[in-house]
Amino acid sequence: MKVPFYGHVKQYHYLKQAIDANLAEVLESGAYVMGPMLKRFEGELARYHGAQFAIGVGNGTDAIWLTLMALGIGPGDEVITHPNTFFATAEAIWIAGATAVFVDSCPRTKCICPDKIGAAITPKTKAIIPVHLYGQCADMKAIRKIADQHHLRVIEDNAQAIGAHGNGFKIGELSDAATTSFIIQKNFGTFGDGGAVVTNNADIDQRVRKLRNHGSNQRNVHSFGFNSRLDDLHAGILSAKLTRLDALNDLRRTWAARYTAGLQGCGNIDLPVELAGYRHVYHLYVIETKKPEHRDGLLQHLVDSGIDAKTHYSIAIHQQAGYPWGKSARVVGSVANAEANAACCISLPMFPELTESEVDYVIAKVREWDQAHAATATSQPGMATAGKLCGCCQ
Numbered sequence: 017m018k019v020p021f022y023g024h025v026k027q028y029h030y031l032k033q034a035i036d037a038n039l040a041e042v043l044e045s046g047a048y049v050m051g052p053m054l055k056r057f058e059g060e061l062a063r064y065h066g067a068q069f070a071i072g073v074g075n076g077t078d079a080i081w082l083t084l085m086a087l088g089i090g091p092g093d094e095v096i097t098h099p100n101t102f103f104a105t106a107e108a109i110w111i112a113g114a115t116a117v118f119v120d121s122c123p124r125t126k127c128i129c130p131d132k133i134g135a136a137i138t139p140k141t142k143a144i145i146p147v148h149l150y151g152q153c154a155d156m157k158a159i160r161k162i163a164d165q166h167h168l169r170v171i172e173d174n175a176q177a178i179g180a181h182g183n184g185f186k187i188g189e190l191s192d193a194a195t196t197s198f199i200i201q202k203n204f205g206t207f208g209d210g211g212a213v214v215t216n217n218a219d220i221d222q223r224v225r226k227l228r229n230h231g232s233n234q235r236n237v238h239s240f241g242f243n244s245r246l247d248d249l250h251a252g253i254l255s256a257k258l259t260r261l262d263a264l265n266d267l268r269r270t271w272a273a274r275y276t277a278g279l280q281g282c283g284n285i286d287l288p289v290e291l292a293g294y295r296h297v298y299h300l301y302v303i304e305t306k307k308p309e310h311r312d313g314l315l316q317h318l319v320d321s322g323i324d325a326k327t328h329y330s331i332a333i334h335q336q337a338g339y340p341w342g343k344s345a346r347v348v349g350s351v352a353n354a355e356a357n358a359a360c361c362i363s364l365p366m367f368p369e370l371t372e373s374e375v376d377y378v379i380a381k382v383r384e385w386d387q388a389h390a391a392t393a394t395s396q397p398g399m400a401t402a403g404k405l406c407g408c409c410q
């Protein structure tokens with residue numbers, strides 16, 4: 017059996033009517049950039065978040081650095097995040113000209129560890145960027161408290177978790193802004209690239225609106241800016257998908273529950289943790305081998321079995337060789353949890369259009385490998401989850 021990692025075309029087929037209708041509407045309207053469909057989708061996206069404003073931009077990376085710039089954060093400033101995220105989180109900090117400061121992640125959630133943030137704060141610190149990694153929210157209540165104590169900005173990197181919520185908080189509620197990506201492989205993606213900033217701050221809204229459009233909100237009048245717009249065709253696709261997003265996330269949660277039940281008792285892997293009261297939307301379903309030396313073997317076993325498993329992300333950002341680090345990045349304290357996550361992670365196929373037989377086949381192949389390694393099985397947590405539990409991990 018072959019199990020793919022994505023179901024994009026299947027999704028197009030069953031949403032075809034709604035998507036095609038919106039595409040035709042845009043094509044027939046003659047308005048393709050900054051047109052009425054973009055405006056409509058921005059309104060829908062803001063309402064979906066229960067927020068006042070949403071601004072469509074070119075992609076999720078731009079959404080972060082445009083927000084940093086709108087907040088006046090740049091050269092000489094420090095921004096705290098964690099290194100076991102997609103490279104773009106840090107890349108956006110560098111594009112804005114600021115220094116990325118990395119602290120460790122939580123052993124259970126893999127999101128930024130609030131307990132580690134304090135030690136990284138200096139007079140230059142301006143903001144914290146928590147990432148809602150894999151589809152589960154970071155502990156925003158704890159992060160908000162730290163930000164208030166030190167007068168810091170908070171930007172939620174929400175590229176992976178639209179439709180998730182925390183225990184008593186919504187995304188966008190406890191921050192200055194939440195940024196997102198609509199690249200096709202995200203849990204809320206268009207058939208191409210896109211991004212957005214969601215905020216309740218009218219100043220951020222106005223500034224990002226200008227920055228994304230050549231510093232202009234009035235014809236022929238410009239200040240410093242860029243070209244980073246979400247075009248109306250993509251807005252139309254996203255508008256058609258948004259009404260189905262909760263149902264699509266529910267399907268992800270159904271498959272996640274099936275994986276979690278089916279993989280119980282495997283003594284060589286740890287399973288994803290969903291915190292009490294949180295809604296995890298499983299952009300990715302990431303298991304970890306308890307021993308890093310097992311990871312590549314299990315991954316190869318799955319690939320050899322026709323399963324398109326992947327890793328997210330097997331090289332933590334501070335371990336990347338290809339960046340001229342210098343003054344642009346700093347690691348504070350041990351980042352052992354993040355490094356273990358990078359060394360042990362495997363993402364199993366996860367998309368709404370999976371079938372029971374595909375999920376059961378993946379479960380069977382993981383179990384087959386686990387049983388072949390019965391000698392190393394243990395009920396103790398593995399390297400990546402063995403770290404000291406923090407407040408949100410208790």
Ligand SMILES: *Cc1c(COP(=O)(O)O)cnc(C)c1O
Binds near residue numbers: 076077078105176
């Ligand atoms: C995908 C992603 C981004 C970047 O989004 P693009 O649309 O690809 O620019 C940023 N942060 C995280 C956590 C992501 O997963």
